[in-house]
Amino acid sequence: MPALSLTSCAGADSAVSDDNPYFAKIADDLANRSWSVINAALPPDMSLGLLSSIQQHNEAEFTEAGTGRSRDHQINPFVRRDRIRWINGENLTEQAWLEWASSLQHYLNRRLFLGLFSFESHYAHYGSGDFYKKHVDAFRPNGIERGARREVSLVTYLNPAWQPEDGGELLIYDASGQEVVERVLPRQGTVVVFLSTEVPHEVLPAKRDRYSIAGWFRLNGSQEDRPDPPS
Template sequence: MVKLNRLPKASDGNTIDETLFGLIAEDIEKQGYSIRPSALPDAIASSLYSHQLSLSANKYSDAGIGRGGDYLKNEFVRTDEICWITGESEAGSLWIDWTSRLQNFLNQRLFLGLFSFESHFAHYSPGDYYKRHLDAFRGEANRTLSVVTYLNPGWGNTDGGELVLYCDEHDREGLKVVPLYGTIVVFLSEEFSHEVLTASRDRYSVAGWFRVNTSIDNKIDPPC
């Protein structure tokens, strides 16, 4: 069981990041996942939270499953809505810069060969959910590492919406993670199925994936 210790405060933001990145790397190496409560730097968390709250309804699209021509909306599987992060906003730029530094650190420490990163805001209205699934697409071993951070101040025990991380295909209980503000969860995409339990209030998060380069012949992946 991972120890859910908070990071010590420090005046140097780079020192805090390096400490956090080291803890995440150690967790991934030992058990394949890392759960770090209140670990996202507050400047990034507050910027992401404010930006997500400012998004108008038409910026979101109904979430689905699959990719490209295989993309399909399936309300039996998931009912949330998403907005992809392009880096055009200040919040998106801060997030992408931070995850880029995490990517470089993990590549140097764990030799994962992480090549690119994609992410989106996710909004779960009351009653929304995401059934148990794997993040890596079937037949395409390109999503290597999943990253989730939560943007929910004052989340209570009765608000639901927990992430449930399953250790293997036979695991029926899983490890529940409350979507508290600033919590970061990182895990191997192909190894851990997971789900989001029904939320009873609006639930905000950012979900992202580090990918490896699986380009073959004229097929470019990750796509531009």
Template sequence: MNTCSFNDLNARVACIIDDLAEQGWSLQTHFIAPTLTLELAEECRKRAAAGLLVQAGVGRSALAVISEGLRGDHIQWLDAGQNAACDQYLAVMDAVRQALNQALYLGLEDFESHFALYPPGAYYKKHLDRFRDDDRRAVSVVFYLNEDWRAEEGGALRLHLADGSCRDVLPHAGSLLVFLSADMPHEVLPATRERLSLTGWLRRRGAAPF
């Protein structure tokens, strides 16, 4: 696994491409400038305080149902034009999308993302980021917004790797975790403090689900 500094977007994306090709996942620390990471964290907290983040359901859009036994995060989807920091983040992710297409021929057409806030004690049990009737999500992307996170606070995202081992990724501010959606079961472990992230998916064209 390669790790690049935030000074060169092209180098960081090259690291992601190499990692996805070799092992199906990539972790990059300090992926974007700390000032933008802080602005995104502040925006997430602002939306949460305004009551705009709602408890996430399980399943697709209107068919989603609340299942507190499976997941406990609260979310709000990003839309372009709502906030300057979010627009900057979306622009970076579009550059990542284009680079992955050029190097790996994944056919990625768009990116969807939401703020995710896990209250203390909340978790998300082991799952795949694919719906049974919709295979458009190809690459999962998680960007963390938690300053001064300590290992003893928990909250890791646990990747279940193909060889049967696990890799725990702590939600440090500025870290970007990228993995192939169909191939990487994962779970979010409970934390002792509020846990913030931007979670999203690079999507390819697919048949519309019925």
């Protein structure tokens, strides 16, 4: 059902200058089934740089991750246990990551007319035993909610040589949330992209330190009385 709401415009592709070979596959997958998993999609030097960047930060700089936005924000250790640190482009690797995400954003806007407006992302560290229960990253607008809703989620993994016995798999469910349609090993370079309101997913308990980045492309949340981003 969600796939129907996306109009894919293959013809526009030829006018797109980005030649990242993975972007077309991501756009096709989003249009056809709302989610995409691509192995080795992030350049290895970027994954390695991001891993060393996350490891250079003191654990004290990471905060317990919560759920819900602003006033509804809650820390709930029964739902998720990872610790996060927002990425602000403070070194060359982080800047390269933000540029990579920005070219994907522009590609998806041109191919699928998504109107993605901004991007935010954080490192996530799941220690041994940490998990994130089944959830969606955003709820469909209900006419009351204000602000820039998360539209497309982007996740990438930083651990080299992750093995099945290390746990921490990402489970992707069908729209009903009942059936697992894909199990993703959190291996360095793998990129997962999905429609934030449409794809229930879950992180199984990790059995060793699991390093990743989770990010979201948002729609423009400007209101007459309030510019986006809110000050």
